[in-house]
Each structure stands twice: as structure tokens, then as C-alpha cells.
Amino acid sequence: MKQLRYGLLFLSSLMIAPIASAPLDDLNALQQHFFTQFPTLSRQDFANGVYALDSDAKQSWLAIEQFPPYEIAIDLGKQLFTHPFSNGLHYGDCFPDYQQGISQHYPYWDLKTQTVITLSQAINRCRQQNQAPPLPPTSRALINLTAYLTFLSRDKPIAITVPPEPGARAAYQHGKKYYHQRRGQLNFSCASCHVQNAGKRLRTETLSPLLGQTSNWPTYRLKWGRVGTLHQRFIGCHQQIKAQAAAPQSEIFRNLEYYMSYISNGLPVNGPSIRK
Amino acid sequence: MSSIKIRTKRQADSTQIRTLIAHPMETGLNTDSKTKKTIAAHFIQQLTVRHNDIIIVTTDLASGISRNPYFSFEMKGGEPGDKITIQWTDNQGNSDSQDTLIQ
Numbered sequence: 200m201k202q203l204r205y206g207l208l209f210l211s212s213l214m215i216a217p218i219a220s221a222p223l224d225d226l227n228a229l230q231q232h233f234f235t236q237f238p239t240l241s242r243q244d245f246a247n248g249v250y251a252l253d254s255d256a257k258q259s260w261l262a263i264e265q266f267p268p269y270e271i272a273i274d275l276g277k278q279l280f281t282h283p284f285s286n287g288l289h290y291g292d293c294f295p296d297y298q299q300g301i302s303q304h305y306p307y308w309d310l311k312t313q314t315v316i317t318l319s320q321a322i323n324r325c326r327q328q329n330q331a332p333p334l335p336p337t338s339r340a341l342i343n344l345t346a347y348l349t350f351l352s353r354d355k356p357i358a359i360t361v362p363p364e365p366g367a368r369a370a371y372q373h374g375k376k377y378y379h380q381r382r383g384q385l386n387f388s389c390a391s392c393h394v395q396n397a398g399k400r401l402r403t404e405t406l407s408p409l410l411g412q413t414s415n416w417p418t419y420r421l422k423w424g425r426v427g428t429l430h431q432r433f434i435g436c437h438q439q440i441k442a443q444a445a446a447p448q449s450e451i452f453r454n455l456e457y458y459m460s461y462i463s464n465g466l467p468v469n470g471p472s473i474r475k
Numbered sequence: 476m477s478s479i480k481i482r483t484k485r486q487a488d489s490t491q492i493r494t495l496i497a498h499p500m501e502t503g504l505n506t507d508s509k510t511k512k513t514i515a516a517h518f519i520q521q522l523t524v525r526h527n528d529i530i531i532v533t534t535d536l537a538s539g540i541s542r543n544p545y546f547s548f549e550m551k552g553g554e555p556g557d558k559i560t561i562q563w564t565d566n567q568g569n570s571d572s573q574d575t576l577i578q
Binding site for chain 2: 265266271
């Protein structure tokens with residue numbers, strides 16, 4: 200009986216182990232998985248998403264990149280960023296290192312508020328500190344501001360940290376669980392398509408690997424005809440598997456972004472970009 | 476900030492002129508999702524391209540063109556330093572113009 204109980208304990212610990220493993224182990228395991236699955240791709244290539252796998256699509260993407268439609272968003276973002284608040288201060292006062300590029304460090308775990316802070320939220324926090332009302336998560340102004348800041352971070356390696364703090368670990372695990380949990384009428388998890396079946400075809404589309412899914416946001420999607428956010432893309436994913444989606448900048452989406460960005464650590468930021 | 480971005484590229488015996496214009500290009504058939512009111516038609520009607528102040532392209536556009544449209548033209552000849560002017564007029568009477576020199 201005792202032996203059986205130990206056996207069960209051992210089995211259950213085996214089942215829990217992959218869920219609660221340390222973030223760095225997840226990162227190494229997943230990156231190694233994709234590097235062995237796509238041996239011809241370099242670490243940098245993964246930041247290009249599906250275009251790293253599909254040479255025809257890459258050609259048309261590069262053609263658009265010669266005169267990219269997101270340039271308008273970057274220009275408008277720069278204009279907003281350099282425009283002073285009513286108290287005379289600038290966004291630059293909240294983000295002193297913005298010219299060196301800061302977006303590769305977002306999202307991060309904020310010790311004070313015990314929550315994951317995304318770049319959009321950091322911009323809104325800066326506005327609140329300067330007596331300006333926060334911008335809605337999918338507003339043009341906020342997207343343009345993030346587009347400008349992301350542009351300044353181009354080619355900087357993504358550097359997300361998950362501190363050993365229990366709250367940060369919990370947020371990471373929350374995001375990870377969400378990515379790997381099945382949901383919706385079609386009963387898919389994010390990982391069903393983007394880990395187990397990455398690189399394969401789903402109807403006419405190639406499935407992008409998890410590695411590099413966050414590097415290019417905000418992105419100009421041809422489907423949207425404008426620059427949009429990662430959280431808007433999450434909602435699109437949910438619709439495709441007929442699942443209920445959370446709101447942009449909700450806790451679960453921020454945690455999900457935290458997990459996904461952490462796994463892409465070391466890949467270059469290449470946003471804003473263009474995706475189909 | 477001008478609404479027109481222009482890029483030129485010299486090729487063997489021609490010049491490629493590309494332009495990206497920031498414009499809403501509203502058809503007049505869309506409704507605002509919040510106010511439920513129809514958004515007034517607002518689109519570029521005429522676009523002209525000039526090479527050293529001589530019109531080389533005139534286009535009549537309608538509401539079927541996408542938001543922030545992109546156009547590309549091939550021009551025979553073209554020397555470095557030549558002036559390219561692109562100008563648009565929309566149905567609400569607004570207009571904008573931008574010059575660039577061929578590199």
C-alpha cells in the first residue's frame with residue numbers, strides 16, 4: 200500500500216513537473232526543440248516568423264518592406280512621443296533610455312504593483328504620472344507610440360527576465376498554462392498549432408513556431424490594413440478556434456505575452472513588421 | 476508632417492517612383508462602430524506626378540482604393556537631381572504636395 204502510494208506520488212510529480220519547471224529550463228527545451236526541428240534556420244531567422252519557413256511569402260514580404268506601410272505609424276508615434284504634456288514634461292522623461300531601445304525589456308514583472316507591465320501599460324502609466332488620461336489599449340495613438348519605441352529597439356535581442364520572486368513565477372506559469380491548455384469549441388491550445396504542428400500547413404497557411412511570435416509587434420497586418428497589437432492577434436486566434444477571448448491588456452493576456460516573450464529571449468526585436 | 480512619402484530609384488534607363496500617402500480613404504459606406512453614424516466619404520480624387528514641373532501621370536481615383544494607398548510608377552529616363560512632385564486632391568477639397576530630388 201505504502202509502495203503504491205509512493206508510486207502514485209512519483210507519477211503525479213512527473214505529471215506536474217513539466218508545468219512547474221523553471222523558466223530557464225522551458226526556454227532551453229523549447230528553443231532546442233525548434234532548432235532541431237528547423238536545422239537550417241538561425242536564431243535570427245526565427246524572428247521573421249512564417250517568412251523564415253516559406254520562401255515565396257518571404258519574397259513578397261521583403262518587397263513590401265522596401266517601402267513599408269508601418270512607416271506612417273512610426274512617424275505619427277514619434278510626433279506624439281516628442282510632444283510635451285501639459286506640465287512641460289515629455290515621454291522621454293519617463294523612459295530616459297528610449298533612444299537606445301527599451302521595448303526588448305517589455306513585458307516585465309513589476310515588484311511594486313505585483314503585476315506584469317507591458318510597453319502599452321508603461322506608456323499609459325507615464326501619461327497618468329503627467330496628468331494625462333490613459334489611452335485605450337487598441338487606440339491609434341497608443342499603437343503608434345509603441346510602434347515608434349519598438350522601432351528604436353530594432354535588432355536588440357529580446358531580454359525578458361523572470362525574477363525568482365513567487366509572484367513573477369506565478370505570472371509566468373499562468374501564461375504558460377494558458378498557452379498549453381486546450382480551449383474553445385475546436386479544443387485547441389496555442390501549443391497544438393504553434394509547438395506540436397509548427398511549420399506544417401493549416402489549409403493554405405503555414406503555422407508559425409512559438410519562438411519569435413512576439414518579436415515583430417506591433418505589426419501591420421494586410422488583413423487589418425493597419426498596424427495592430429499582439430493582444431488583438433490573440434483575439435483573432437481565439438476566434439479561429441471558437442474560444443472566448445479576454446480583453447486587450449487583461450491580466451491573462453499580459454501573462455501570456457510574458458511567457459511567450461520570455462521563450463523568445465535572445466531573438467532580435469524586428470517590429471514593427473508586416474504580416475499577412 | 477507631409478502626408479506624402481516619396482522614394483525614387485534609378486535603374487538602367489528608367490526611374491522607379493514610389494509613394495505612400497497617409498489618407499483615410501473612406502468610402503462613405505462605413506459606419507462608426509461607436510456612434511452608429513455613417514462616416515462621410517473622404518477619398519483622394521486626383522493624383523498627379525510631375526517630373527521637373529511637367530505632368531507625367533494624372534490619375535482619377537475613387538473610393539475603391541485602400542487606406543494609406545501606395546503607388547509605384549516607372550518613368551523612362553530621369554537624371555539625378557531631377558525634381559519629382561506628387562500632389563493629391565480629395566473630395567473634401569483638401570490637398571497636399573511633396574517634392575523630392577532623384578538620387
